[in-house]
Amino acid sequence: MRYSVYNFVIKHQRGTIVCLLFLCLLAGYHLLQPILNYDMDSKAKTEEKSIRNQRDVFNEISLLKNKISELEISLEQAEFRIPKTFPNIKFLNYKDRKRILVTGGAGFVGSHLVDYLMKEGHEVIVVDNFFTGRKRNVEHWIGHGNFELIHHDIVNPLLIEVDEIYHLASPASPPHYMLNPVKTIKTNTVGTINMLGLARRVNARILIASTSEVYGDPEIHPQSESYWGHVNPIGPRACYDEGKRVAETLSYAYAKQEKVQVRVARIFNTYGPRMHMNDGRVVSNFILQALQNESITIYGHGKQTRSFQYVTDLVDGLVALMNSSYTLPINLGNPIEHNIDEFAQIIKSIVNGADSSIRYLPAVEDDPQRRRPDITRAKKYLNWEPKVSLDTGLRKAVEYFRREILRSSMPIFPKVSRRNSDKELW
Numbered sequence: 001m002r003y004s005v006y007n008f009v010i011k012h013q014r015g016t017i018v019c020l021l022f023l024c025l026l027a028g029y030h031l032l033q034p035i036l037n038y039d040m041d042s043k044a045k046t047e048e049k050s051i052r053n054q055r056d057v058f059n060e061i062s063l064l065k066n067k068i069s070e071l072e073i074s075l076e077q078a079e080f081r082i083p084k085t086f087p088n089i090k091f092l093n094y095k096d097r098k099r100i101l102v103t104g105g106a107g108f109v110g111s112h113l114v115d116y117l118m119k120e121g122h123e124v125i126v127v128d129n130f131f132t133g134r135k136r137n138v139e140h141w142i143g144h145g146n147f148e149l150i151h152h153d154i155v156n157p158l159l160i161e162v163d164e165i166y167h168l169a170s171p172a173s174p175p176h177y178m179l180n181p182v183k184t185i186k187t188n189t190v191g192t193i194n195m196l197g198l199a200r201r202v203n204a205r206i207l208i209a210s211t212s213e214v215y216g217d218p219e220i221h222p223q224s225e226s227y228w229g230h231v232n233p234i235g236p237r238a239c240y241d242e243g244k245r246v247a248e249t250l251s252y253a254y255a256k257q258e259k260v261q262v263r264v265a266r267i268f269n270t271y272g273p274r275m276h277m278n279d280g281r282v283v284s285n286f287i288l289q290a291l292q293n294e295s296i297t298i299y300g301h302g303k304q305t306r307s308f309q310y311v312t313d314l315v316d317g318l319v320a321l322m323n324s325s326y327t328l329p330i331n332l333g334n335p336i337e338h339n340i341d342e343f344a345q346i347i348k349s350i351v352n353g354a355d356s357s358i359r360y361l362p363a364v365e366d367d368p369q370r371r372r373p374d375i376t377r378a379k380k381y382l383n384w385e386p387k388v389s390l391d392t393g394l395r396k397a398v399e400y401f402r403r404e405i406l407r408s409s410m411p412i413f414p415k416v417s418r419r420n421s422d423k424e425l426w
């Protein structure tokens with residue numbers, strides 16, 4: 001039998017091979033089919049997955065693109081706001097360099113004083129609660145080795161080591177100081193006690209920023225330092241007027257009892273760049289109204305008078321007073337007097353194209369009717385008098401407010417390089 005199968009295979013060699021091949025192919029097909037099917041399934045799935053992945057990647061890319069453009073905007077703003085180099089300063093050796101504290105140093109007057117002291121080469125410590133002060137006013141010094149900014153309310157004690165203190169912290173614009181009268185009184189009384197206490201502890205000389213408002217609605221004209229004033233102790237301005245009067249009283253009590261070296265500046269109306277857009281005082285109000293062709297608001301009859309000094313003149317006076325040996329109060333102001341009606345016309349003539357009408361509003365309660373400093377003392381003891389004319393100063397203020405309006409109307413601040421700009425730091 002075995003022999004016959006063998007013979008049959010030998011005899012039909014080709015047919016047998018073909019049959020075997022066919023059987024092998026059949027078996028192979030059955031064996032490979034699941035694998036082939038699986039491969040096709042997985043290929044489809046992989047394709048689907050890769051499409052999904054591509055979609056995810058695309059979404060992520062557009063999210064990242066949005067993030068990048070947000071970062072680009074922030075960077076552009078930061079580049080504009082924070083110069084990479086600092087304004088030039090003088091070099092002072094260790095012996096001449098003082099550590100100077102400026103309370104309210106991020107405010108309008110304070111920040112101009114900080115610029116002056118920094119440029120002179122001193123170490124300056126600014127303390128501000130940012131109620132009316134703004135970081136922006138001193139940001140060109142942030143990061144400088146001689147500069148320090150402390151967010152602190154002087155109503156609470158402060159323990160630092162300094163050689164001199166300029167105590168300027170307090171809101172000064174009537175709408176601001178009337179907003180929270182209790183806080184205004186606290187700042188000028190408790191805050192002043194804290195600063196006088198600090199001056200006593202570290203044996204520092206302290207300059208107190210007082211005000212023409214200590215004269216109230218004056219019955220003497222012009223006002224000299226010997227005039228005791230005419231203040232309504234319970235009126236809406238009393239929180240500031242009486243607060244500053246107590247600050248002066250405290251200063252001389254500490255001088256007499258604790259031998260603290262005090263200097264007292266009675267500051268008259270001051271204006272210039274870095275005043276707040278919503279400061280509410282006459283200079284900023286009139287300029288902003290004229291620039292925007294809105295009507296100019298005069299409170300009362302407009303015959304009340306003021307004398308306006310440019311901020312850098314005031315800074316020169318403050319520094320001269322601090323460095324002098326004169327200890328009684330000193331008026332710092334510009335003796336050129338204008339009534340508010342005239343002042344409105346002056347602003348209109350300086351702001352090109354201003355077409356504002358004049359609108360008379362009810363008078364402000366207890367508004368001082370005449371104010372002009374007698375600066376005989378300042379001339380005699382400090383050799384100081386204002387240098388900047390009203391026209392020059394107002395043009396700078398107008399330019400500043402023009403930029404502020406532009407700035408507040410733009411989503412991204414205009415790219416203006418302020419690097420090494422020693423002239424205009426605002």
Ligand SMILES: O=C(O)[C@H]1O[C@H](OP(=O)(O)OP(=O)(O)OC[C@H]2O[C@@H](n3ccc(=O)[nH]c3=O)[C@H](O)[C@@H]2O)[C@H](O)[C@@H](O)[C@@H]1O
Pocket residue numbers: 172173174211212213240267268269270271280281282283285286297298299300304306340364367368
């Ligand atoms: O600028 C300053 O340095 C002084 O400003 C204020 O004193 P005040 O003179 O009343 O300041 P303004 O609010 O600018 O008022 C000046 C005059 O203009 C008037 N005014 C103000 C704003 C306005 O829109 N329209 C207007 O007619 C006021 O009624 C006032 O008669 C502060 O009380 C002082 O401490 C500060 O030293």
